[in-house]
Amino acid sequence: MLHLQGETLGYGGHVVLPDVDFALHPGERVVLLGRSGSGKSTLLNAVHARLAAQGRRDLALVPQEHGLVPQLSVFHNVYMGRLDRHRAAYNLVNLVWPLAAERRQVEDALRAVGLAGMGRRPLGALSGGQKQRTALARAVHRGGAVLIGDEPVSAVDERHAAELVAMLGQRFRTMVLALHDVALARLIATRIVGIRKGRLVIDKPASRVGKDEIDALYRL
Known part of the structure; x- marks a missing residue:
């Protein structure tokens, strides 16, 4: 569906994520984890832009700032x-x-x-x-088939956030979400990508990601 290989991602000439290797396959539920400013939104924006450039009409987006009028x-x-x-x-x-x-x-x-x-x-x-x-x-x-969401349930309490994410998982075959709730990430993800200081330091099935690895993402 999508493959970024050795790419540099950023905005306005500012490099946020250098040398990115990231692939997305149909049916995956990928959750991005990491501290604020680590590059999660940059990667999400790149994934959305590349999929949109393919002319996909089965693509839905929930931006971090909602994008409402x-x-x-x-x-x-x-x-x-x-x-x-x-x-x-x-x-x-x-x-x-x-x-x-x-x-x-x-x-x-x-x-x-x-x-x-x-x-x-x-x-x-x-x-x-x-x-x-x-x-x-x-x-x-x-x-559609694909949902890109940047902290899509951050303003909702834990119980309702879990219900909403589960509902999205039933409606969209493939999802890439940035979340701040690790427990929620483990509930929904088939794959976890951890970003720390502009580097993708975790990229593996959610069942194989240990607590120590997650904790390391959020250390100062």
Whole structure:
């Protein structure tokens, strides 16, 4: 599906991850672990960009800052997950007066993330956790085979975070997620990639990653 070999990743001329070797195969649930600033988001962005460049339409994204439009309702933010699948005139109709079929489909996605009945609410009326759930609902509404998520449940309590990630695992065959919760990572991951100071120091099946290896990722 994807193979980065000996690549240098960064932004604005700044190198974050030098000499990266990373492959992604269909059906994998890859979790990236590491301290803030280690390079997890940089790797996620590169993976998403390369998959999008392949012309994939089965790709959903949950960015760290949610990528929501504050001037729009919850419905419209979720509807935007499929914006590229319709003609401009159809999208305009749903911006002004959403069709019943689209409302039902968006409501299904909202129900999946625990926001049933909240489609008409303005985004600004939501809590941080509800906004994050809205971003998840947008990804669910888009659907597809691959999900890229950057701390997609960081604003949700532990129990609900586990439920949401399990739900995503049922809907997306392949996932690459950056998480801060090690227990949650072990619950969902088939493979763990650990990043420390700009280097991929762990890349193996989750069942073979020891506690000492994880602890070393977070040492100063």
